[in-house]
Amino acid sequence: MNGELRSGEVAEAAGVNPQTLRYYERRGLLAEPPRSLGGHRLYPPESVTVLRTIKAAQRLGFTLGEVAELLDLGRRHAHRPGLATRARAKLAEVESRIADLATIAATLRTAIGSGCDDLATCAADPACPIPFADR
Amino acid sequence: MNGELRSGEVAEAAGVNPQTLRYYERRGLLAEPPRSLGGHRLYPPESVTVLRTIKAAQRLGFTLGEVAELLDLGRRHAHRPGLATRARAKLAEVESRIADLATIAATLRTAIGSGCDDLATCAADPACPIPFADR
DNA sequence: TTGCAACCGGTACCCGGGTACGGGGTTAAC
DNA sequence: GTTAACCCCGTACCCGGGTACCGGTTGCAA
Numbered sequence: 001m002n003g004e005l006r007s008g009e010v011a012e013a014a015g016v017n018p019q020t021l022r023y024y025e026r027r028g029l030l031a032e033p034p035r036s037l038g039g040h041r042l043y044p045p046e047s048v049t050v051l052r053t054i055k056a057a058q059r060l061g062f063t064l065g066e067v068a069e070l071l072d073l074g075r076r077h078a079h080r081p082g083l084a085t086r087a088r089a090k091l092a093e094v095e096s097r098i099a100d101l102a103t104i105a106a107t108l109r110t111a112i113g114s115g116c117d118d119l120a121t122c123a124a125d126p127a128c129p130i131p132f133a134d135r
Numbered sequence: 136m137n138g139e140l141r142s143g144e145v146a147e148a149a150g151v152n153p154q155t156l157r158y159y160e161r162r163g164l165l166a167e168p169p170r171s172l173g174g175h176r177l178y179p180p181e182s183v184t185v186l187r188t189i190k191a192a193q194r195l196g197f198t199l200g201e202v203a204e205l206l207d208l209g210r211r212h213a214h215r216p217g218l219a220t221r222a223r224a225k226l227a228e229v230e231s232r233i234a235d236l237a238t239i240a241a242t243l244r245t246a247i248g249s250g251c252d253d254l255a256t257c258a259a260d261p262a263c264p265i266p267f268a269d270r
Numbered sequence: 271t272t273g274c275a276a277c278c279g280g281t282a283c284c285c286g287g288g289t290a291c292g293g294g295g296t297t298a299a300c
Numbered sequence: 301g302t303t304a305a306c307c308c309c310g311t312a313c314c315c316g317g318g319t320a321c322c323g324g325t326t327g328c329a330a
Contacts, residue, residue, distance in 0.1 A: 006297090008306065018307085019289060027287095038296045040307055049267075053258040056267045060246075061239050064287070074253040081252045091243040098236045101229050104196050108226040111195075117216045118209040123188040132184075132191045141327090143276060153277085154319060162317095173326045175277055199317070 004034075004042040014051035021051075028068050029054055061090055107131065139169075139177040149186035156186075163203050164189055195222075196229055242266065 011018040021041075024030040030050060033043045050071075057067045066086070073082040110129045111122075122128035146153040156176075159165040165185060168178045185206075192202045201221070208217040245264045246257075257263035 006306075007308095017289070020287090022309090023288060036296080038307085039309095040296065049258050050255075052267045053254050056258070056265055057254060058287095059239070059266070060243055061236075070254050074255045083252050083254060083257075084247055084250070087243050087247050087251070091240055091247065094236050094240045094243065098233055098240065101196075101233045101236070104194070105226060105229045105233065108195055108222050108229065112219055112222050112226065115219065116222070117218050119188050119192060119205050119218060120185075120209045122218075123184050123191070130191055130195070132187045141276075142278095152319070155317090157279090158318060171326080173277085174279095175326065193317095 003045055005045060005047070007041050007043065010043045010047050010051070013048045014055070016051055016055075024051075024054065024064075027064055029064060029071065060087075061094055062086075066090075138180055140180060140182070142176050142178065145178045145182050145186070148183045149190070151186055151190075159186075159189065159199075162199055164199060164206065196225055197221075201225075 005013070007018050007021050010016075011021055021030060025032055030047065033041045033047065036042055053071070054064075054067050057070060058064070062070065070083060070086060107130065114129050116122045116128060116130065119130075122130055123132050140148070142153050142156050145151075146156055156165060160167060165182065168176045168182065171177055188206070189199075189202050192205060193199070197205065205218060205221060242265065249264050251257045251263060251265065254265075257265055258267050
């Protein structure tokens, strides 16, 4: 009897909504825990760490699907090094997203600097720097 | 009779799915056009410009709700200058998003550099640079 | 005039990441 | 032994930005 936790306690400790535990279980991110005689989930304390791990990976930009894969990869110890490779790919994604946003920011700055005051007017004005053309 | 367009033609010209026209109409982005006797929408050619304008604003990071507001603002000519103010606010949003992503990218680089190979292992290792702590 | 493409409205579904609700069963403190 | 708080499961809903499907009209050209 090593301090099993009830779902509400785990959720509280990990800073997560209790419903989220069941959701992660359905998504395969959190192993199905043992149950009490009455059917209540009884989590080992390590579950809190798993939840924190999931949240950390999410903050790094991984989707829940990718997090599931990363956790699985670690468990099955296949194809190492897995995390580093995926982190590199994710970094490339993030950098590309930053580049896109930088372009957007630059366009916004140009639009602000050129005194555009009305979208409809700008769309009709060939001198407007907002790129109305498709693709 | 100045070349009214049918929905498919407008969609084609603006590079948009025909369903999207009805969707934008529901969202208040595209005015309800006149109809033929049989009930088919007959768009004035300007609608294509409106659609391109919407798409341009979307590319600048505005949501459809915000685009609706911007178009409305221009039509009602209230509270000028509206676009510039909103563009500045959007620029701040975009810059903040870039800053977030820069932090994420930096963390990913650190994780890659420190040879993390498995999420579960890292979570247990106090020397791991991935921020597992909440908030 | 006939035949088929295009259009109509309404509704349902997709993605991701959850959250809420409702009716019933369990646990634990008093 | 009561009672409140918790938990169960299934299902529906939220956000944003569309897309797909349906059966039933219309438009237009050959």
